[in-house]
Amino acid sequence: MAKTAKNDNMKNFIAGTYKQQGGYKSFTPSSINRHFDWANPQIDVLLEQAGRFLGELNAYADFIPDVDFFIKTI
Numbered sequence: 001m002a003k004t005a006k007n008d009n010m011k012n013f014i015a016g017t018y019k020q021q022g023g024y025k026s027f028t029p030s031s032i033n034r035h036f037d038w039a040n041p042q043i044d045v046l047l048e049q050a051g052r053f054l055g056e057l058n059a060y061a062d063f064i065p066d067v068d069f070f071i072k073t074i
Helices: 003-011 042-061
Strands: 016-021 024-029
Touching: none
Parallel strands: none
Antiparallel strands: 016 024
């Protein structure tokens, strides 16, 4: 796949569709179980690291007795 085709693939991605249903409008997201091609492969490494750090943060949250004390609400 050429670089321009990879970039066009991301530019043409549609997050989902809206559908009028009676008195309301619903949103149906597109399938995310697909392969995304990045122009820079370093993005995959960064995404993997971010996921790992979120998992570590989640594990440490179990040790905090009152996590709401540390979260600022507006």
